[in-house]
Amino acid sequence: MSISVRQIEAFRAVMICGTTKAAAELMHVSQPVISKLIAQMESRLGYSLFDRTGNAIVPNEHARKLFDEALHVQERVEQFVRFAKALGQPGSGSLTIYTSATLSTTLLPRVVARYHLRSPKVRVRIANKSVGEIAQRLVLNPDSIGLTIWPVENPAVECTVLASRPVKILMRADHRLADFPNALCFEDLQPESLILHSDSMPLGDAIRAQMARYDYDWTVPFTVDSSETAYSLVEQGLGLFLCDAFASSSLNARNLVTRDIDSGIQTSVCLLRSRFRQADEQFRLFTTALRQQLSEE
Template structure:
């Protein structure tokens, strides 16, 4: 495969047409068409459906595009870094984080470091937890914030955070008058929660099962931001991780404690073996300081606690963690 072919394919998916992609890349339409044809010959399958001037990705094309996107991002960053080296400028800062951190706490942490400390180019990429891990492991991002579980040999975990999940309801919901919302209140109501069953959604399901509570319906989303907006629209009761709830207060939404402990765990990670720059080290510390100030019930865990905490994520453990000296 040729990088020009990959760029051509990514541009077609973004623009929705060969003509639009040619304009994006500054190439002629015949040249772009030829690159796509060469890519398909190399791959052994079609990536585009063609219907006159219109093109749509094939099923295989969509799956392949998911693999191409990080390569194109890496190439773009490589070109940018080469330009900064040529101009003898400080390198850019690439940050990857789950959406709740990317929207609220990360900008606040960068602001705390001071504008003068930041390089000319700062990139904050909101991504799913698995994508954050991949970005940091492949050195595309210099620092990442992701939910547990995190188990990758190419990552160095600097610290692990824990804070209790909360409930969010529309401000005029009768439950908003209470300081604490019981899990039993979910019975007969629509529950707004996260879609990924392998992360903290699992803990929510376990807590509901233990209480014998069955919601009348489920609305799940792939980001906490979406779940928060669904609660604001009055679509149900949301159980949220606390970062989005307290990091981005939303008018018209009441955030309340839950009567059952459902912890949210996250980790601050960098590429393994890569020395921290003063800027990245400052960001690691700023994120901790903000978590302590912003999140009620925040607990910082050392990296050595990862396996024990991951065991807790996937199921109950025989010894309560708070009795195991987990406070930092």
């Protein structure tokens, strides 16, 4: 009995994606190719892995037991490929980082500067994506890593929370609350115009849930998908914005200030990687740079 790595890849893809169509998209092949690879694997094993009803394909007990082993095989293959490439180009290569637009203009550049000192030959690509998209990209590109301010729940993605801090309230330096001596609370914001994240974003959902606890008709004239957009609106004096604390140190130069607020909401710097990616040398170097930067902010 001989089972190829390609068949194991197809099996893994179907288990992750749930359908042969989605698995084909993941592997950049046609759906019949996936079906053929699965059929070949089942033939060589001598038993079926999926129950088929119409177009539906459901993993059986054998498939569920084999899935963990398939993950280990894929990890080893990915590790072998990276190791083989590194032998030919010591200290070189590439690193793709998927992150939010906020982190890409605040915390991440400082982390990348530290990382670049240790790995000057590595080409770094930074791509802005939503939290949901980042998890999908990590599955499609296991050699990439992700950085978010909100935990991600995905069975194919490992999420490590490195730091958590309460959200801040952002305002212009000449705002009446800028010199408030104590931490603010939601009651202090009731007369103000507020700028909120859209309700499709986890932080936006969390803030709205807290606001709903108060019997007050909040003034929310602006909703944004990007924190950077909110910063510009605050600069124009159009409202206050609840933002993550990890961005606050980058905003003072824009005549903006942040104040503590008793909101009960925290954001977290979360490092993400595919469960099919080994923690190789570049991943460890980036993690070290990130931890060092967080310890200083």
